Amino acid sequence: MTSQDDTVRAYDLDASAYAEASPPEPVWVRATIAELLAELGPGARVLEIGSGGGRDALLLEESGFTVRRTDITPGFVALLREQGHACDLLDPLTDDLTSPEGPYDVVWANASLLHVARPDLATVLARLADVTRPGGFLCASVKEGDGEGWSTHGSVSSPRHFTYWRDEPLRDVVGRSGWEHVNVHPLRARAQQESWLGVSAVRGRLDP
Secondary structure: HHHHHHHHHHHHHHHHHHHOOOOOOHHHHHHHHHHHHHHHHHEEEEEEEEOOOOOHHHHHHHHHOOEEEEEEHHHHHEEEEEEEEOOOOOOOOOOOOOOOOOEEEEEEOOOOOOOHHHHHHHHHHHHHHEEEEEEEEEEEEEEOOOEEEEEOOOOOOOOEEEEEEEEHHHHHHOOOEOOOOOOEEEEOOOOOOOOEEEEEEEEEOOOO
C-alpha cells in the first residue's frame, strides 16, 4: 500500500469521529469566503477537494455559492450522502475533474492538498487549473514545515501521512502549475496551534 492508501484508510476508519470533532471554522475561512463572494457574487461554482465532514461546504453554500463536494475517502463520501448531499468519490491526481456545467469559478482545498505527495502536487494543481475558468480562484491550505511525516493526533487513531511546505517552494510549485498572482501567507488560528500556510491564486489566461 502507498502512503496515500494508508491515509485514506485511516480517515475511512474514523470518518464519523473526525467529522464530529471538527472545530468551528477558523476566522480566515469566513474572511476568505466573504472576499470570494464580493468578487464573484452569489451562484459562483466551487469545486471542493477534500470535503471531509462537510463543514466548509455548508458555509460556502450558506454564503450563496454552488458547491461540488468531493473526497478521496469513501467514508466521508458516504457520510455526506447520508446527510443528503451529493458528493463524488474523487482522486484529484487521477480522476476526471471536469463538469458538464463547464469550468469552475473556485477551487477550494482546505487542509487536503497536504496529503498529496510532493512530486505529485504540481500535477494536481495543473489538473485543477485545467477545470477552472481563466480568472477563477484557488484557495487552499497546507501544513508549514520541512519534509514529510506521519501523525496520529486528533480524532483519527491510525497514522496519516502529511507533506509539509515552506513559503517559497510552495509559491514556486503553484506558480508553475497554471496559476498566477500567487499569495502564500501564514495561518495560525487552529486548534492544535500548528503552523499552516494559506494559498490563494488566480487561474492564468489560456494561450490563444
